[in-house]
Structure formats: C-alpha cells, structure tokens
Amino acid sequence: MRLIGIGVGPGDPELLTLKAVRLIQxxxxxxxxxxxxxxxxxxxxxxxxxxxxxxxxxxxxxxxxAYDEGARLIRAEIEAGRQVAVLCEGDPLxxxxxxxxxxxxxxxxxxxxxxxxSVMAATAAERFPxxxxxxxxxxxxxxxxxxxxxxxxxxxxxxxxxxxxxxxxKVRAVLARAGLLDHAVHVAWxxxxxxxxxxxxxxxEAPYFSLVLAHRRGRAA
Amino acid sequence: MRLIGIGVGPGDPELLTLKAVRLIQxxxxxxxxxxxxxxxxxxxxxxxxxxxxxxxxxxxxxxxxAYDEGARLIRAEIEAGRQVAVLCEGDPLxxxxxxxxxxxxxxxxxxxxxxxxSVMAATAAERFPxxxxxxxxxxxxxxxxxxxxxxxxxxxxxxxxxxxxxxxxKVRAVLARAGLLDHAVHVAWxxxxxxxxxxxxxxxEAPYFSLVLAHRRGRAA
Numbered sequence: 303m304r305l306i307g308i309g310v311g312p313g314d315p316e317l318l319t320l321k322a323v324r325l326i327q328x329x330x331x332x333x334x335x336x337x338x339x340x341x342x343x344x345x346x347x348x349x350x351x352x353x354x355x356x357x358x359x360x361x362x363x364x365x366x367x368a369y370d371e372g373a374r375l376i377r378a379e380i381e382a383g384r385q386v387a388v389l390c391e392g393d394p395l396x397x398x399x400x401x402x403x404x405x406x407x408x409x410x411x412x413x414x415x416x417x418x419x420s421v422m423a424a425t426a427a428e429r430f431p432x433x434x435x436x437x438x439x440x441x442x443x444x445x446x447x448x449x450x451x452x453x454x455x456x457x458x459x460x461x462x463x464x465x466x467x468x469x470x471x472k473v474r475a476v477l478a479r480a481g482l483l484d485h486a487v488h489v490a491w492x493x494x495x496x497x498x499x500x501x502x503x504x505x506x507e508a509p510y511f512s513l514v515l516a517h518r519r520g521r522a523a
Numbered sequence: 524m525r526l527i528g529i530g531v532g533p534g535d536p537e538l539l540t541l542k543a544v545r546l547i548q549x550x551x552x553x554x555x556x557x558x559x560x561x562x563x564x565x566x567x568x569x570x571x572x573x574x575x576x577x578x579x580x581x582x583x584x585x586x587x588x589a590y591d592e593g594a595r596l597i598r599a600e601i602e603a604g605r606q607v608a609v610l611c612e613g614d615p616l617x618x619x620x621x622x623x624x625x626x627x628x629x630x631x632x633x634x635x636x637x638x639x640x641s642v643m644a645a646t647a648a649e650r651f652p653x654x655x656x657x658x659x660x661x662x663x664x665x666x667x668x669x670x671x672x673x674x675x676x677x678x679x680x681x682x683x684x685x686x687x688x689x690x691x692x693k694v695r696a697v698l699a700r701a702g703l704l705d706h707a708v709h710v711a712w713x714x715x716x717x718x719x720x721x722x723x724x725x726x727x728e729a730p731y732f733s734l735v736l737a738h739r740r741g742r743a744a
Contacts, residue, residue: 309643311540319639320544321537393643396660401652414647416714418540422530422614422637429635431622436667438675439617441660454659454678493637 307394309417373406423492444469530638594627644713665690
C-alpha cells in the first residue's frame with residue numbers, strides 16, 4: 303500500500319479539506335510526529351479505534367534518529383499492505399516535518415494532500431490583502447540571524463515571519479529598522495479558539511506557533 | 524448579513540475545506556468574479572437553485588469599474604439581509620481578486636475562509652520538499668520585469684513563480700542565469716485532471732494558471 307502525507311491545516315478542524323478527511327478515513331493507520339498538534343486538529347475526523355503510530359521527535363541532534371525509526375515503523379506497515387496517513391500541521395511540504403519522512407520513504411508509493419497553511423489562516427484572521435498584482439511574498443523563519451532576515455525581506459512587498467516564539471524581539475528590531483513596524487501584525491494560534499491578532503508593537507510574548515505579517519504598502523486599491 | 528470570501532482551493536473540488544463547503548451552503552447568494560474557474564471548482568458543492576451573482580471583470584483599465592459595480596450589487600444583497608459567499612480560486616488574499624471587493628466593502632461584516640493555494644498543490648504534485656528548517660520562500664509573479672525577478676529571487680532558498688503563461692521564456696532565462704534551471708519544475712493546472720509536472724527546460728508553452736518551482740538545494744535530509 304502507500305504513504306499519504308496529509309495537510310490538516312492551521313488548527314481549526316473545519317479547515318481540513320474534504321480529500322484529507324476521506325483519505326484519513328480510508329487509511330488503516332494514522333501516524334503523527336512530534337508534539338501532537340496535528341493529531342489534535344484531526345481528532346474529530348479519526349474513526350474510533352483506528353490504529354495510531356505516534357512518533358516522538360526530540361528537539362536537537364537526535365531528530366535524525368527519530369525520523370529513521372519512524373520511517374522504519376511506517377515502512378513495515380506499508381509493506382504489510384496497509385495505507386498509512388501521516389497527519390501534518392498546515393501543509394506537509396511547507397515547513398512540515400513530513401518531508402523528513404518522505405526523504406526516507408520515497409521509494410514507496412507516496413501521495414501528498416496539500417493543506418491550508420498558517421500563513422493563509424493568519425491573513426484571513428486579519429482580513430489583510432496579503433498579495434495582489436505584482437506583489438512578491440517572502441516567507442521566512444524567525445530562527446534566521448538578524449542579518450539574514452534583513453537581507454531576505456528587503457525586496458518583498460509582503461512578508462510573513464514564521465515560528466516567532468522566543469525570537470520576537472529580534473523580529474521586531476528587524477522590522478523596525480526596515481520601517482515596517484507600523485504595519486506589522488502578530489497572529490498567534492490562527493484559526494483556533496485561542497487566536498489573537500494584535501499590532502506587533504503591542505506584543506510582549508509569542509508562542510512558537512505564531513507569525514508576523516508585514517506589508518510595504520497600504521491595502522489593495 | 525455578511526460577506527464571506529471563500530477560498531475554494533487550486534482546482535480539485537475535493538480540496539475545498541469543510542468550512543468552505545458549509546459556508547457556501549449556508550449562504551443565500553454565491554458570487555464569482557472573472558472567468559469562472561472558482562465557480563467550476565465549487566460547482567459540485569452548490570445547492571441546486573442557489574442564486575448566483577456573476578461579476579465579469581474585463582482585463583485592463585476597466586477592472587476598477589467592474590469591481591465598483593460588483594461591490595454595489597453585493598452590498599445591496601447584504602443590506603437586504605442576505606449572506607453572500609464570494610468564491611475565490613486558491614486563497615482569497617493571496618493573489619485573489621477578492622481583495623478588490625474587500626477594499627470596497629470593509630465597512631460591512633466580513634469573514635475570510637482561507638484556502639489551499641496553488642503553490643501548495645504544485646509542491647504536492649511534485650512531492651517536492653519545498654521549505655524546511657531555515658529555508659526562506661519567495662512567491663513572485665512572472666509579470667515582473669527580468670531585473671525585478673532577479674532581485675527578488677536572489678536570497679530565497681525556495682522559489683515559486685506564479686502566473687507564468689506568456690512569460691515562460693523570461694522566467695526560464697532568469698532561472699538559468701541564477702543557476703537554477705536544472706532544479707526548476709513547471710506545474711500546470713495543479714490538482715486538476717489535466718495537471719502536468721515537467722522539468723522547466725522541457726516546457727514550450729504555459730497556461731496562465733501554471734507555476735514554476737525552483738530550489739537552491741537538494742531534497743530535505
């Protein structure tokens with residue numbers, strides 16, 4: 303059988319696609335990596351009693367070993383004739399850890415079901431006209447250095463800085479120097495009940511699953 | 524009542540979210556702009572007999588007038604107590620024309636339902652590990668000049684060039700000069716039955732709804 307990487311969207315269980323729900327329910331095993339947010343998002347759609355494979359992923363240098371071991375378990379299920387659905391927050395191939403499994407299993411039949419990214423959920427939460435016409439969009443992780451962040455945002459019209467967390471101060475400093483602080487918004491837990499949307503200048507703390515949106519021009523005309 | 528901008532995803536009617544389907548079916552009117560691709564995508568989910576508002580959008584200088592007129596018609600429906608769902612290809616706020624309506628109607632109650640973007644559908648079609656770890660992602664429309672395209676892709680790890688169409692030759696030239704042609708892939712009609720995924724170097728013609736994916740490194744490790 304095959305491996306399916308399924309984007310379960312940014313948080314709201316209603317933001318799964320019809321295809322994601324169908325393929326989860328047609329699978330014989332669901333797998334999930336790391337902390338379990340993807341499982342929490344998909345939980346209302348899991349058939350009772352469906353076998354689950356929880357693959358813990360430690361932060362840091364042991365991650366490679368965890369992916370090796372997870373890939374080994376998944377391969378065994380597929381070779382035994384079962385379809386394995388890997389649940390992925392947002393989209394599987396946009397900053398998702400699914401691709402580390404894919405790199406280890408791409409000799410098997412694989413399908414990827416795209417999902418709604420947290421970037422889209424954040425712009426929807428703000429009702430922010432993110433990109434139009436000739437705009438360019440830069441998605442960049444807050445984990446980069448100040449110099450790298452500055453270089454990458456320089457020529458973009460619209461900017462989303464992902465994985466803000468403890469990098470909040472750095473992100474704010476970079477956007478302030480670029481003259482973008484007045485238009486920057488912080489969105490945490492987009493599409494979940496605990497969602498917040500605030501001007502970046504007013505935010506003191508940021509969870510890992512939060513992002514900053516900034517824009518070089520006013521709203522679309 | 525209110526205006527809802529609904530992302531209907533990249534093409535496959537199964538890539539609507541559960542929320543998109545529910546809110547379409549709870550609305551009293553569906554509206555769609557331009558050529559009708561969004562309507563075609565959502566067609567299997569429209570209740571029979573649902574009133575529709577087709578808003579033609581001419582290419583070029585008359586577009587502003589068309590949005591004015593479309594916004595006027597939608598406002599009348601909402602002020603008469605009806606909920607209007609505007610169907611949008613992909614995501615409403617990522618290169619969608621919904622934002623031109625939003626700019627004219629944002630004094631009314633508005634909700635935006637995020638959708639799966641064609642970028643996500645294209646990376647899923649290629650099973651391409653698009654962005655991981657510290658990667659940065661640049662989304663850029665092929666309509667920009669060669670010089671602008673070059674400047675914008677310079678510091679991105681992963682690149683998606685949208686709206687390729689008649690700009691195919693220019694996009695290929697820019698990526699070749701950047702040393703990215705060997706890793707560039709052209710995806711047309713992502714997620715639809717007519718989908719194609721080909722090395723960019725082998726493509727001679729591109730529809731408007733196609734994009735090019737390029738990457739500065741190999742696959743995720």
